[in-house]
Amino acid sequence: MRNIILTMLATLVVAGCGGSSGDSGSANATPDSGSGGEVPVSVGVSKPPTEVPEVPDDGDQLQACVAIHSVKLTNLAGEIVEWTTRSMNGEVKSSEQCIPEGSEIPVYDDGTPKFIVIDLHDITGVDLVDLISEQLVPVGEYVSMALSLARGEYEFLDDLPVNVPIDEFMGVPYSYVGSWVDNKVIDDDLTFDGLNININAPEKFVMTFDFRSMFKLVENAYKFKQEAFQLLNENLSGSIFGDIDLSSCPTTDDAYVYLYESNDEQEKYGDLGSNEYTPTMTAKVSEENNYSMPYVPAGNYDVVLVCDGLLDLPDQIDLDIDLDGDSPKYINQQLASGEDKYLPL
Template identity: 65%
Template sequence: MKNIILTMLATLVVAGCGGSDGDNTIVSDVGSGADSVPISVDVSKPPTEVPPSDDDLQACMAIESVKLTDLAGNIVEWTTRSMTNPEEMSSQQCIPQDSSIPVDSDGYPKFIVIDLYDITGVDLVHLISEQLVPVGEYVSMSLSILQGEYGDFLDTPYSYVGSLVDKQKMEIVDELTFDGLNINIDVPETFTMAFDFRSMIQMVEGAYYLKNEGLRLVKNALSGGIFGDINTGSCPSNDDAYVYLYESDSEQYGDLGSEYTPVMTAKVTEDNQYTMSYVPEGHYDVVLVCDGLKDAPDQIDLDIDLDGDAAKYTDQHVESGEQKYLPL
């Protein structure tokens, strides 16, 4: 999963040359003049408890392009043409041994493929430091996932979930989009892209789906963190415990598949601790969910303790730069 986040960031900020697919699409050719500014992007390391816990499982996603939409509806698109050495960015385990990623007429790969379960992956950090982006207010970012097959003996899909020998096509519910963004880039900024992988990949009626939930882009200057210890008596056992974070004006506390899904979740560790990083400045409720491991994203209204006797904090204000200690 680290790979997808890094790749999205890299394609977001790397200046290069790209194509145009419509009147409102801008070529991603950013100059060094007054209409562009440098930004840096950090990466929030993904959790290690992503389900299912199968060392041989792969979740390969073929990323064709990233699109940014500004307030006027103009679209800036980045493809592999915008990347440095895109041939080296893909997770090689996703590509069949007797196949390769197809290329366009100029020899550029048509996509890069990332194994979401490979959290070590390809090091792309150097691509996202002090890169130039056009000045403007951005309201939406979308990630285009390519469907297709390599044409090998097993007809391996470009995007799939499965093992090396048992691959199942991964359906994209919608184009992966950060809706409702309000990022005004007019001075040098540092952002962090974070996610909750439990909400991203869901098994619904035997098929895997990749969804928008769980993806966040945070301005570092306006974010803080929450951490704490879990009392050993708070739950019958902390092995299945999670901590859920909700906005304080939420109508109710819902599970991962509901209309009122948490802003983010954190697994309680073996040391009975939890950590939530890159929390946007604001007011939140913090709820301990003793049986959170049972909270499957594709099932709604499970019998989990969200509004009952679980330990919680309400209306907690997180300030920028603050690391708020909240034991449960």
């Protein structure tokens, strides 16, 4: 199987493997593979390496809720294979904190929810949440993969208790950043174009994301920043992890570890707002003074400890961030497929 060719950077996880027949959740005609045959595909979502808030205690805390309506694959001829929630893993549950009190997710005639809503700040604490399990896809060349988001606003039940503040929760979109009361809509699908995926055997494709740089605000609505996402073949990835020496930073409260693709010519490191040499992935240093980066594509990397990384903002160049100083780093480290590489800093 040929490798995935892409130009995107960094850390949502989409996976592909397993085996079963297609279902009525496929909204579009199954494309003719030409060569014949089908192979199983699965799709999931991964928790990022960057530390994020715990599950909100109520609807007034920050959330990043995405209402996933379907998963789509597009082949060279422009034909689409689409799986809706009828194909999704029944064990995947929506994040209850995303659904305003007194409302519920709309359903099809058979009672199947029309979308699954996931709070990206809380992917249930596991590395991989399977959305699509063991669905068949025709053998062939595919050029695009997308998570399609549901559009619309929550409606409220007729028989609500008198203590439910409906007026405060009116107009809550299915996908949003913020809270039930104060939010902005996510008006975008997460699409990976320009791919070259030759699906001819069971494989697992992983989509990872970085919370710190995944959204941009455009005309009062949030759009996904493609450079904050990466699509990779799980079988061609590894992981990087390590402990942080307490003497490496004055304090590790604001510390992050940045991952860069190695530059053979010289060490060049940009921050989250840079136009070039941006990090491929960032990982927050934990309270236990360690870090972890799962699902890193095999390749050569520089790993840099950034003691003041919390000050790095994705929408501006932060000249005060120390990236080129004497901070501990590793240069041109080779990561092999399936390798768990330990790099203490």
